[in-house]
Amino acid sequence: QVQLVESGGGLVQAGGSLRLSCEVSGRASSSYEMAWFRQGPGKEREFAAGINWTGARTTYADSVKGRFTISRDNAKNTVYLQMNSLKPEDTAVYYCAADWGYGDPKSRASGYEYWGQGTQVTVSS
Numbered sequence: 001q002v003q004l005v006e007s008g009g010g011l012v013q014a015g016g017s018l019r020l021s022c023e024v025s026g027r028a029s030s031s032y033e034m035a036w037f038r039q040g041p042g043k044e045r046e047f048a049a050g051i052n053w054t055g056a057r058t059t060y061a062d063s064v065k066g067r068f069t070i071s072r073d074n075a076k077n078t079v080y081l082q083m084n085s086l087k088p089e090d091t092a093v094y095y096c097a098a099d100w101g102y103g104d105p106k107s108r109a110s111g112y113e114y115w116g117q118g119t120q121v122t123v124s125s
Contacts, residue, residue: 002026002114004096009119012086016123020081022096022116030074033105035112036081038092038121045095049081050105059105064090086123093118 008020020036035050049070050059058070069082079096097112106112 002098004098004114004116006094006096006116006119009094009121011122011124014086014088014123014125016086017082017084018086018121020083020094020096020119020121022079022081024077024079024098024114027100029100030077031102032098032100033103033112034070034072034079035097035105035107036070036079036094037097037109038090038094039118040089040092043092045109047107047109048094050107051079052105053102057104059107061107083121086121088123088125091121091123093120 003025006022012018031053036048037045038048039045047061048064051070055072067085072079095118096116098114099112
């Protein structure tokens with residue numbers, strides 16, 4: 001059974017940094033696209049960043065471009081989201097998602113089959 005487990009969320013002041021991790025278990029192969037989505041209070045879930053199975057191709061939402069960096073370590077079956085220059089509007093539950101394949105990362109939530117339980121990120125002003 002495939003499981004995604006996020007960690008690294010917490011409370012940080014505006015301008016600070018956090019690194020989220022998402023470990024994938026239950027499948028030996030690393031041939032999956034990964035993404036981070038987030039859902040703020042009273043908002044719909046939105047795409048933040050995505051990465052292809054090799055890590056060579058990444059894509060970002062305009063709202064996080066230049067501040068967030070997605071990366072992966074296939075030897076550890078883990079994907080990371082480095083978040084710098086955090087803003088109060090980045091406050092959300094962050095979810096990682098996976099979909100098996102060799103294509104480019106997708107920005108729509110319906111394109112991902114597996115999801116983690118989410119980790120809370122709170123940015124104070």
